[in-house]
Amino acid sequence: MSGTIVKKAVGVETIGMTMRFGAFTALDDVSIKVPAGSFHALLGENGAGKSTLVKCMMGFYRPTAGDMLVDAREVAIASPKDASALGLGMVYQHFTLVPSLTGAENLVISREKVPGVIDWRKERAALAQFMQRMPFKLPLDVKVAELAAGEKQKLEIVKQLYLGRSFLVLDEPTSVLTPGEAQEVLGLVRDMTRTGDLTVLMISHKFHEVTAFADDITVLRKGRLTGTGKVSELSHKQMAAMMIGDQPIAALDSRAPVPAGARQVLTVKSLKAPDRTGLKSIDIGELDVKSGEIVGIAGISGNGQKEFLEVLAGQRARNAGDVLVKGSPYGASRSEARTLNVRFIPEEPLRNACAPRMTVAENMAFRTFDLNEAGKPVNWIRMSAIRDYAARLVEQFKVKTASLASPISSLSGGNVQRAVLARELTGEVDLLIVSNPCFGLDFSAVAEIRARIMKARNAGAAVLLMSEDLDELLELSDRIFVMSDGALVYETPIAQASVQTIGEHMAGHH
């Protein structure tokens, strides 16, 4: 059985890897060297060519030019099968486990050779023996759907090791984990590289992880290798410079102090609503957000933040409780949102805040298309007014689009988010509800979007910010709540906030 033998770590090298898609060069003459038993980090912005490089290495793409060396011998990798035969494996950002199968079923069925009839008694014994040599402890008889994100990520890694892989590519492995889980998983993986059982190439955005766990880094920008070196000899600033080059980064406005008598804008009282499984419910005891402050809500995804947001946005019915905006009940109707100046930036804006096939101009006019200059409803819509309005916002918010008439789905993620921000932040904003605004965006877009949110706050908007990125919350919030298991379990003003304590509450250890 292939699964029971863990091969010793292998070293991998690419020489002059180049990948062209038509006239576009995604990867330009990139050579990296990952010695056996090392923990190597691959850094770069979105679209820098990291995943192209990795896909060339794993046989998903056929590079236009360039060679691969495994253990200093030249190899031809034409398909993922060839890669796995050489012991190269990849752990994806999204999970590739089958949710309705148990851990054991997932492991066994992913094997190259599976007997026609599976003798579970024998397999269980073999799995138990295999798991004894793993640093991870996992329940294998539970459906994967019922595992926590951290456990799933561990199971993904275990699966690769079970399949006998000894060189692993980890694609942003901690994006779904709590800080504690991330520490644990990466720590265990690093221990395996230290003992020479494994070589790791990790794609990451997070400098602190890279510094804590990696031995060496390689940085890509626009398909080119822009830097490489030992982690111990590089500062975060140097790494950032290699990643983004000399493009300007929007600076965050300094935080204006919250005025003492700031009025309460959003009040949520004993709100109860069913969650998406219908088995549990979310229960928000009391939450208020004042004018001119950002209240952040931290939590691992799946702890009720999404449901809470859906209630506030009117997408989910509530069983009990009150939502008040500036003292009047708020049911998220269009007229209420208009009179109370409530604006909303949901996560994945293309899916949740846009009509993807409608044009950029139409999408940007969703809030105002049926009003005239005086703010009164109109019966006939003037396309020219919509276009003028959109043209103004596109310039003001620097949305990069081929034309106002292109469908909004043709824009890049950062520009969709800019367009949505332009729509939501124009006019008077008293309450702004934001969820994961920077997910999947690159450095400069992230900085700009955070600066816009801070600007809205300083202009007097009350901001409720839900984010899975703790760094983002720490950077922007005035107060932070932690949501766990459908309830707000912890509150701290930013001055006293500690990652450690927040992480513990996120994991539900209190």
Next chain:
Amino acid sequence: MDATEIGLWGVPLAILGGAIRVSTPFIFVSLGEAITERSGRINLGLEGTLVFGAMTAYAVAVVTGSPWLGVLAAAGAGLCFGLFHGWICKFRGVNDIAIGIALMLFGSGLAFFFGKPFIQPSAPDLPAIAFGGWSNIPQVQAALNVNVLFLIGAALALFLWWAFRNTRAGLIVRVVGDSSDAARAMGLNPNTVRLLATGVGGALAGIGGAYLSLYYPGSWTERISSGQGLMAVALVIFARWNPLGCFAAALLFGGAGALGPALQSVGVTQGYYLFYAAPYILTLIIMIATSSPSRSLAGAPGELSITK
């Protein structure tokens, strides 16, 4: 002896007998559909496959004189229909539900076309085993006269339940049905697996049709199915894609279908027509009772288009 002599006991007995007799096509169609849906596709065309299977089985049995050859031919015809559905659905932008409805109409129409000359001649019946020999009450004997296909169906349900957990093929079908991405990452081709699963599902539905024309009601007419193929598809959903659940639900439906005739036989003369609607009312009640506006169906294969 006649029905009045065992009195009202005749009703549960008739329901039991009806459950065994009427449920067989439901069992086969729903097991077939369970396999197809577990692989992530829905085939609504099984109604058409059922009717075409009934016609094929009857015609082959008339010509060859062997009912078993008829069953085999029906399975073969069903396999072709299933493979056709699976093949069309692999193309981009094709909707499995729409194709299913088209195949449902196509299958029925084709069966009527080829079946015209076979409405008159009579075909040999499938054999049944008399489990009621210990009793001298004719109602008991009639109720326990069990067709071989029913027993095969029961065994098949048990086998599929086991196979979904304990065989490579079973696990592969579940993997493909739950996550195409995971399947591709394992080097499986979801389209091939679904093609085969839809083919097997069609073959089983064909056998269900053979039972209709070769045993109960036992002749070929154009109204032979009256929507049983469609009901079996609904049945899979509230059996939660579990083969044993399909079997139990099929029995329940068979029993409910026998309620009307049973009441009629003990002399209830008023309103028994209403009881003919029992299976349909039961479908509605169970569907409403087991679903919820705020929660998605537990146990649904992740790739199924109706539950996505």
